[in-house]
Amino acid sequence: MSHVTVVTPEHYNYGSMVIAGVLRDLGHHVEIRKGFEGVDSEVVFISLQSTIHLLRYREIINRMEGFRVVGGPVSIDPEMVFRYLDVDLVIQGEGEDKVEGVMELAAGRCRPEDVPGAAFRSGDGVFMNPTSPCPSMGRPLPLVPRDIGRENIRGASVYIETHRGCPGNCTFCQVPEFFGRNVRSRPVEDIVAEVREFRKSGARRFAISGGTGTLYGSSKFRGIDGEAFRTLLRGISEVTGRRNLTVPDIRVDMVNPEVLEAISEYTNGWVFYGIESGSRRILRRMKKGISPDQVVDAVELAREYGLKVAGSFIVGYPSEEEDDYRETLELADELMLDDYFVSIAEPLPGTELGEEVVDLPPEENPVFMKSENRRFESVAEERAFNLLLESYVFRSVPVPVTSQLLKSIFDEVRSQQEHIKTVTGMLQDIG
Structure with missing residues (x-):
């Protein structure tokens, strides 16, 4: 058996x-690490969540020894990974059922062509074996790091995956491209056992992951399954306590009284809606499948159940005009949410938005369109700053705007601007 680092x-x-749990149950000696310092293994699995990681960690990854395998959301575009990283293999999409084949390859007992979902360099460029979803949602317990309790990802120690897939068509989202549009839910007993394992290792705050939390147990034939969702929340909260459980990322068209009542009863009492825009035209361009009226109705319904409501907004989407932005600003003002998240539209590989920006002239992309305000690099950055600033006034309990807050908002939107400019350049290089 091999020594493996994830x-x-x-x-x-x-x-x-x-993945580390699968390797452990295959009998390998497995170590899971955060950061690359001191990694020295026969086989290294590298999980990269963001396109920018290909640049940020390029030098250290390319210096590493051992058989190096890349997975995670970046695997949706193996050619981009190989353009920046000198690694042996990229595993496309879901990986649990492909780990054993990867280890056989690393040991020299098979060829790259024999590993489903594997992408690798060949004499003719990058060769990609066909990939498919895992045949089962069953899996071993994860290998949980001892310091998991110190993690803080948007307020949670860990995001627990309850299901995969989303029937939505949002042009900026990787979830349907990565997991498909058919919703596949895990058995509640498996999820609860996993939560117990994380709790035993020190995790305290939990969030439900899977794209849209309320899709758990649903199907394209039955729609939202409120009873299955309620059973899920009840099972998890019995382990975590309701104050330590949250259900982020919910579509406004995928809630009803039954699921909101369950969120009120079994979680910390927050819902996070993906609102994105107040412009009907931009919502259509995003293929979001919702209207501003549905947003208002969903917010009002959540408040009927005593829930706190947060909303995410996207600005700087290609073709966004000043009128579209103003409609978003007006909707954000009208809603008076308890919290706001504002981001500049990020073109992710494998998405329609990612494909669009490849050929989009700079003068038509708000991320590159010059702002009349010299303080900002672009129209997108200025709009993100103004919406985020105004959100502190819009919210249910207004927050005083101090010089320190102004600086933090400016730093946040400047970081987003630079990040998205870089990612766009990376996509255009590939295109």
Whole structure:
């Protein structure tokens, strides 16, 4: 058996812990690490969540020894991974059922062509074997790091995966491209056993992951399954306590009284809606499948159950005009949410938005369009700053705007601007 290290660069992401658990149950000596310092193994699994990681950790990954395998969301574009990283293999999509084949390859007992979902360099460039979803949602318990309790990812120690897939068509989202549009839910007893394992290792705060939390147990034939969702929350909260459980990332068209009542009863009492825009035209361009009226109705319904409501907004989407932005600003003002998340539209590999920006002239992309305000690099950055600033006034309990807060907002939007400019350049290089 081999000595294997599973590496995540910045946080212990859930997928890496699952892969480490599979390796452990195959009999390998497995170590899971956050950061690359001191990694010295025969085989290294590298989980990369963001396109920017290909640049940020390029030098250290390319210096590493051993058989190096890359997985995670970046695997949706293996050619991009190989353009920046000198690694042996990229595993596309879901990886639990492919780990054993990877270890056989690393030991020299098979060829790359024999490993489903594997992408590798060949004489003719990058060769990609066909991939498919895992045949089962069953899996070993994750290998949980001893310091998991110190993690803080948007307020949670860990995001627990309850299901995979989303029937939505949002142009900026990787979830349907990575996991498909058919919703596959895990058995409640498996999820609860996993939560117990994390609790035993020190994790305290939990969030439900899977794209849209309320899709758990649903199907394209039955829609939302409120009873299955309620059973899920009840089972988890019996282990975590309701104050330590949250259900982030919910579509406004995938809630009803039954699921909101369950969130009120079994969680910390927050819902996080993906609102994105107040412009009907931009929502159509995003293929979001919702309207501003549905947003208002969903927020009002959540408040009927005593829930706190947060909303995410996207600005700087290609073709966004000043009128579209103003409609978003007006909707954000009208809603008076308890918290706001504002981001500049990020073109992720494998998404329609990612494909669009490859050929989009700079003068048509708000991320590159010059702002009339010299303080900002672009129209997108200025809009993100103004919306985020105004959100502190809009919210249910207004927050005083101090010089320190102004600086933190400016630093946040400048970081987003630079990040998205870089990612766009990376996509255009590949295109």
